Amino acid sequence: MCPPDDGLFSLSDGMPPVHIDRTLDHLTRAPVIKGRDYWRALRGDRPMPTRADIAPRDLREFLPHVGLMEALPIPGGGEDYFVRIAGGKMEEIFGPMTGQFIQSVLPPETAARWRVILDEVRRSRMPLAATSRVAYNNLRHLKQEVFIAPLGADGDVRMLFGVLDIWPVI
Numbered sequence: 652m653c654p655p656d657d658g659l660f661s662l663s664d665g666m667p668p669v670h671i672d673r674t675l676d677h678l679t680r681a682p683v684i685k686g687r688d689y690w691r692a693l694r695g696d697r698p699m700p701t702r703a704d705i706a707p708r709d710l711r712e713f714l715p716h717v718g719l720m721e722a723l724p725i726p727g728g729g730e731d732y733f734v735r736i737a738g739g740k741m742e743e744i745f746g747p748m749t750g751q752f753i754q755s756v757l758p759p760e761t762a763a764r765w766r767v768i769l770d771e772v773r774r775s776r777m778p779l780a781a782t783s784r785v786a787y788n789n790l791r792h793l794k795q796e797v798f799i800a801p802l803g804a805d806g807d808v809r810m811l812f813g814v815l816d817i818w819p820v821i
Contacts, residue, residue, distance in 0.1 A: 666760060667784035667791060669768070675780050680796045682713035682740075683780070686814025689713075690778065690800045698776060699801045702810050715739040718748075718813040719802075722773060725752060732769055735810070744817055745787060761787045772799045773808045785817060794820045 678684045689709065693700035702719070710717055719735040734756075737748035746756060753762045768781055778800035785793040797815045801808040 666764065666786045669764065669781050669783040671768075672780040672782070673777065675778060675798070678780055678796065678798065680816035680818075682716040682816045683796050683798045683814050685713045686716065686812070687778070687780070687798045687800075690798070690812055698806070699803055699808070700812075701804050702802045705802070705812065713814060716741070716814050716816055718815060719810060720753070720769065720813065721810045722769075722808075723752075725754070732766070732811070738815075740817060741815055744785065744790065744793070757787070768797075768799055769811055772801055772811055776801050776803075776806060776808055784820070792819055793817050 672678075675687055678687060690700065693704045705719075707714070715738040717736060717738045718741055720732040721735055722730050723733045725731045731752045731754045733752050734748040734750065737745070742748055748756050753765055757765065764786055768779065772779060778798060780796065780798050782794070782796045784791045785795050795815060795817045797813055799811055799813045802810040802812050
């Protein structure tokens, strides 16, 4: 399933809808905006930067919000996303994720929502932003904004750069 262009999608009844923004012009959260701007600066005139372009020292202002995920084969066939780095803000909400496949740490319905967005970034080779209520562990009083962008060379996207912010909705 591909998310619609700049619209809402939902994977199942009872799950909060996700708003997709492919323009990247409607971001509101400072760490997410900094992540978008950092990725754009690294990209320059290329379609996307590589993983080697990312320097941890450049991420200081928003490092707790950063995630790096790699598409890897899983036992039994298929692929899943392996979390190379999950910033502290991600792990505060979703628990320890670094060094694990998303299918092993997230409930199936939450992992499916993540996979739709991650797969779309890989397929399109273009970044996108998504906003929704948190659909995890009865935390729907929290809202999230995420920027996900491809990393790779020669059109091959194996890794994704993400910046996530989560805050309470009053």
